[in-house]
Structures are given as structure tokens and as C-alpha cells.
Amino acid sequence: MKKPSIKTITVKNITNFIFIMVTILLLITGFNFRALSKTAIENQALAHAELVKAGLTAQMKSGVMANQGFYLEEIRELKKINKVAIIRGEAINTQFGTANPEGLFRDQAIQQAFVTKTPVFTMDEFNLTPTIRAIIPYIAKPEGALNCLSCHEVPEGTVLGAIDITLDVTTYRNQSLLVLASILFISLSFLLLIIVNTSQIIQHNIQEPLNKLIQHAKLAYKKNQPISTDQFTTSEFTSVADEINLFNNEIIAHQDILQGKNEQLVALNNEIENTLRETVYTMGVIEEKRSQETSNHTKRVALYSQLMAKRSGLSDREVELITAASPLHDIGKIGITDDILLKPGRLSNAEHEIMKSHARMGYTMLSHSKRDILQAAAITALQHHEKWDGSGYPQGLQGEQIHIYGRIVALADVFDALFSSRIYKESWPLSKVIEHIKNQSGKHLDPNLVQIFLDNTADFVKITELYPSKSST
Ligand SMILES: [Fe+2]
Ligand SMILES: [Fe+2]
CATH class of the missing domain: 3.30.450.20 (PAS domain)
Structure with missing residues (x-):
């Protein structure tokens, strides 16, 4: 009302x-x-x-x-x-x-x-x-x-x-x-005069200065301009304008303090996030070493994933998340015993099943955390062996049932496995790698991501040149 x-x-x-x-x-x-x-x-x-x-x-x-x-x-x-x-x-x-x-x-x-x-x-x-x-x-x-x-x-x-x-x-x-009518007439005329006069007094001395005060108070706050008290003719409005100026100065002073605190908090949060990212990356490197994986695999997978995430149109935050999380895709391998993990020859069916459990183990290790980096890492660990056609493990998910992080890391992992040399094999030539990846479009790999890979192969190769694989020790 x-x-x-x-x-x-x-x-x-x-x-x-x-x-x-x-x-x-x-x-x-x-x-x-x-x-x-x-x-x-x-x-x-x-x-x-x-x-x-x-x-x-x-x-x-x-x-x-x-x-x-x-x-x-x-x-x-x-x-x-x-x-x-x-x-x-x-x-x-x-x-x-x-x-x-x-x-x-x-x-x-x-x-x-x-x-x-x-x-x-x-x-x-x-x-x-x-x-x-x-x-x-x-x-x-x-x-x-x-x-x-x-x-x-x-x-x-x-x-x-x-x-x-x-x-x-x-x-x-x-x-x-006649006398009564005259009194009534005179009184009503006075009433009219008083109403008109009072309205004008209120208009000039209250409403107009009040509107002026509101407008200037807004400007005072936005542009940090004190309200000029000369424009008010009454002591009340002059006092209010003075009070607003004082109040405004205090707010501005507090704002500066708050802004400083806020910057400190942002810096602190960035430091926490960077520390977490480094820790996560280090965990990936530790796993890489233990698995005697080819060197820089973790780094390259992170960079391939970042490249694909950007080209897929994911948000900046999602690009950050997958870049930070992808080094942990094989962290579950920490739970696999050396005799299976480091077995030089072919794995038996039973051993292979144990080996496959690294996906779920990785998920179990990471999913307890509420931090989005570790949540992204948990999804990646669980789904990086799923295949577009549903023939992957551990859940046999199909197409877009597989999280985009899982699909991206799957392609990055396959490309790196084929294009880098391992102790037991030489790297494939690029043309053969491209051929294989093309062939896996819609089978193992997401066709959209395969297309992105094909459109950006040169950038993938650049990453391998920046972070080459050497024989792991
Ligand atoms: Fe894996
Ligand atoms: Fe891998």
C-alpha cells in the first residue's frame, strides 16, 4: 500500500x-x-x-x-x-x-x-x-x-x-x-489559502530539498563527491547532508579496508588452489614413476586435456579443473601390486582384471573430497577407460553417459601411449597414430573429440616436443 x-x-x-x-x-x-x-x-x-x-x-x-x-x-x-x-x-x-x-x-x-x-x-x-x-x-x-x-x-x-x-x-x-454564511465563506476561503500556502511551504522546504538530497546522496556514494550544504536553505537539511557526508566517508574508508581484505582472501585462496594443484600433479608424477610410465606422460596428458577442453568450448573453470585433475587419472595404480603393475610380459586374464580395478580404486581414493579439483579427478580416474561404444570399463558407459572429462582423458591417454616411446616399444609414426585415432572414432573415442584432435594435431605434436618422453628410471 x-x-x-x-x-x-x-x-x-x-x-x-x-x-x-x-x-x-x-x-x-x-x-x-x-x-x-x-x-x-x-x-x-x-x-x-x-x-x-x-x-x-x-x-x-x-x-x-x-x-x-x-x-x-x-x-x-x-x-x-x-x-x-x-x-x-x-x-x-x-x-x-x-x-x-x-x-x-x-x-x-x-x-x-x-x-x-x-x-x-x-x-x-x-x-x-x-x-x-x-x-x-x-x-x-x-x-x-x-x-x-x-x-x-x-x-x-x-x-x-x-x-x-x-x-x-x-x-x-x-x-x-447571512452572518453564518459569511463566516462560512470567509473560513473556507481561509482554509483554501492555508492549504495552498502549506502545500507550497512543504513543497519548497521539504519535498524539493528531500529529492535533491536523495539524488546528491546517490552521487556522493557512487562518485565519492561530498554533498554541498550550500544548496539547502534549512538547518535540518544542512545537518542531514553533513551527516550523510560523514557516514559516506566512513563507508568509503571501510570499503577500502574490505577491498584490501578481499584481495588478501583471493590471494590466499589462489595459493591454496595452487598448492592443491601442485600436490595433485606431484601425486600424478609419483604414480607415473611407480608405474615406470614413460616420463612426462602426466604433464603431456594434462596439456592435451587442456587443449581439447578449450577447443570443446568448456568454461574457463572447467578447463582449469581438467588440466589440474587429469594427472591423477591412473592414481588407482598405487593400489596394484608390483608383480602385476610392473610385469614385463603379457598379463593373465585374472591379472588383467586386477589391473582394471585401478579405475575404481582411483575413484575411491579421490571421491571423498568436496574440492572440485579432486571431484573432477575422481570422475576422470573412474571413467578414463570407458569407451564411446560402451565396450569400456568399469561401468560400460556409452556416448555422452561418459563425462566429458573421462572422454577427453581417454583420447589424451591413447594418443600419448601410441606417440611416445615406452621401454618395451618404439613410438608409432604420426600418420599411423592419426589413422588409428580416426579408426577409433565412435568406437573407443568420442567422434567430436577425434575431430578436434584432427583439427589440432600440430598442437598435440608441439606438446610432445616440449615435454618429450625419455626412458623411465
Ligand atoms: Fe588407466
Ligand atoms: Fe595413462
């Missing part, structure tokens, strides 16, 4: 924070504005109530109470009042007759105003046309210009009646909504 960027996290947090702040601001403003508006409307209703009271009192005093409805309608239109009605209390009913056809307390709000002797206000603000209803009781008091007790024969504090006014508060509500 892709991880969020610093910019995304910051913008998200700022948005959340501002959203909460704006919500709180809107709630506080909304409630305050509502409370202020309500007080203003209530005061307006109270003022209307006083005006009506004065009008009614004047009418009462001048004896024109019958025109009350006309008067109220005039006031309603003048003051833009939705509804206005007068509710008479018991005392007025008694004094002037009942004028409330719906009954004194036609609803609970009126009853509440009469009982509590205080104004009752009811807001209906969630309508399309919001209104406030005010029921304001007229209480008999002796003081003021309108001394009620002078006309009404009631005890002080009696509720003479009440005015029931309904006012339209759409203007107030619209003003509230």
Missing part, C-alpha cells in the same frame, strides 16, 4: 482542525445571534404591547371602546404585525362584558401568561416564514401615566388582560443566516 506524503497528512490535519474550529465558531455565533435577535424582537413586542395598552386606555377613557377592532387593525398594519388580539381578563369582562368568544384561555400560552403574570414568547423559527408569538399580560398598577386602578375597580396586581401578538421574524433569521 502506498504510504501518504507529508503534504497529504499535513493538509488533512489542517482541514480537520479548521473544520472543527469553524463548526464551533458557527455554533457560537449562531446561538449568540439568535439570542440577540430574540431579545430585540421581544423588546419590539413589549413596545407594541405598551402602545396598544395606551391606545386602549385612551379609548376606554374617551368611551369609544366599540372601535377597538378598527384601532387594532390600524396598529397591525402600521407596525407590520402578523396578528394582534386582545384577551380580556375576568375583571374587565365583569366591568365591560365578555369579549372573548373562544373562551378566556384558548391555549396554554395565554393561560401561562395570566398565571405567571409575565410575558410568554414562543418562537416558530423553522418555518418558511418564521414568527414569534408574544403574550404580554396587562397588570393593574397604580403608578405611571396610565394608572389602571383609577378606572378599574380591582386590587393592585390583577391581570386585566393580555395582548397576543404574532410578529414576522424572517428579516432577523435571514440576517442570522
